[in-house]
Amino acid sequence: MNHSKQSHVLILVNRDRCGICGCCVAVCPPNAITLHDAYLAVNNETCTECLKCIPVCPTHALYDVPAEPVAVPGGGI
């Protein structure tokens, strides 16, 4: 997996893998990820595309896709 910064990506959550633990929330510099009680939300408006959240997730539930519309594995944003 290439974690280098691409221009304009969206961070998506694979809901089948996400354990809503908040591991990614802590490392997100602009605080663009929010852990609700049973739901992880990524705000791609405030996301700076640093991609720190991707390797740090214990189950690799987060992934990036080009910002253009694409087919979304695992259920989407």
Added chain:
Amino acid sequence: MTLRDEYDLLVIGGGPGGATAALVGARLGLDVLLVEKRQELGSPVRCAEAIGYEQVAPYIPIDERWVCAWIDAFRVVGPSGSAVRLPPTSPTAVVERKVFDRELVNEAVKAGATVRAMTRVTDVISEDGYVRGAKMISLGQEIEVRARVTIAADGPESQVGRWAGFKTSPRLSEYYSAVQYLLAGITLADARECQYHIGNEIAPGGYCWIFPKGPDKANVGIVITTTFEPHGRSAQDYLDAFVERLYPEASILGMVLGGIPVGGTLKQIVDDGIMLIGDAAHQAEPVTGGGLNLAMFAGDMAATVAAQAIAHGDVSRQALEPYAKQWQKEHGKAINAMSRARHMALKFKDDRYEKLIGLAADLPLSEMSAFDIILKVLRHDPALLFHAREIIFA
């Protein structure tokens, strides 16, 4: 039922740190409200569940309902299977955190604190640079609760800390990515022994653990440092390989995940009207990532200082600073040294781990003082002295 709109002390987060802060605050006569965003206290836990039980005794009586296994020894296993058995540094038990957390919070309630689950803080109340409580949604209702002092015990992802202006976000090199299974249907050779498995292929920048929760059950987990992970694999990928090798037939009764800041305590942990404790303040021990006992010490210290500050009518950063000073003196310096030790170990190749384990295995550890052990190890691996100097004097 209805919460008041003002308390002396607001504690945000119902883990062991927050519960201890609420308990000690209430014992000192403060009006305390503890809020927890989850629907239930003690669930889900993000923990391998080993505790030093003598250290929790001042806060909660030891109770067989939450003790799963008493621990006699720790075994450190190297990359090619060599091992050394070490006595625990303090009496240790593996506990059922779901029960332990709830009972600890109940101790706070018995001491007079008010506790409310399913209450999510949405922002702090800021006035003249002071934190004066928090806005929250409690059981579905938006409310504001004012407090003279607010203690943020809201974990590694602390939002309260961020809203209050603290720099809480860890660097990836100072952060463990962690996952753990509760395995059943396994046979443990020694159900009173905790195991650590180290090696760059097993757990890059971290380790795997096997903590018994009875004769046929164990927490089997992993922490890795993702900046030392070369293959693009997740913590779970490494844990799955470890479990496949050791317990291919095991059942998985549960899975917990999380991240642990291990770069040492944040430089600033108090500000006007607010204090950070536990993982929110990065107070875990950096090598193991263990933070339960430390969070409880911090909760005690913070609540004690908060009570003094409230009694004197001054909750400024300066008045709350004794908590940070005491923390630094009693634990912070040691934690920073362990952080440097962690960075030293991160650079080790597997043969270095093997050599150190082989060396330690040949020593009569139970008859030696820590100083003797250090001298002996340094004689066999003098290059460590160079690193040790960095650890002790940096």
